[in-house]
Amino acid sequence: MEEPKINQEIIRNEKGQFVEGQSGNPTGEGAGRKKGSVSIVEAFKRKLKKIPKGQPNGQKKTYLDLLVIKYFKKAIKDGDVKILTDLIDRIDGKPKQSTDLTSDGQPIGLIPGLVKLVNDNVRQNDNNKINSEL
Numbered sequence: 001m002e003e004p005k006i007n008q009e010i011i012r013n014e015k016g017q018f019v020e021g022q023s024g025n026p027t028g029e030g031a032g033r034k035k036g037s038v039s040i041v042e043a044f045k046r047k048l049k050k051i052p053k054g055q056p057n058g059q060k061k062t063y064l065d066l067l068v069i070k071y072f073k074k075a076i077k078d079g080d081v082k083i084l085t086d087l088i089d090r091i092d093g094k095p096k097q098s099t100d101l102t103s104d105g106q107p108i109g110l111i112p113g114l115v116k117l118v119n120d121n122v123r124q125n126d127n128n129k130i131n132s133e134l
Contacts, residue, residue: 010022047063048062048063048064048067049062049063049064050062050063051063052066071083071087072087075087
């Protein structure tokens, strides 16, 4: 595979778009990452796949297996509701939460609803002003 040219001229068409076959990222590296750097997530994933030495009875559990076992034991042994909730959320995902904006039980759009509330408030204030002047 040919090494990309770092200092190659970037060619664009009259609309400012890259011409066919031209890359705006000639080195193919992600934005904000130094050449050869590894994200913490990638490092964790690699480590979790490895099998640590010195396991009893010739077991060959990965760091991930051992972490999950420890997590379950702590959740069950301590009866820690936070850990149990976190565990369930990670397995099934967090429950969906919705917000219902209604007016007299009828759904309203955000902008029309705000306009209605403002208008109702203005009318109420006007009525209060008229009544206080009488």
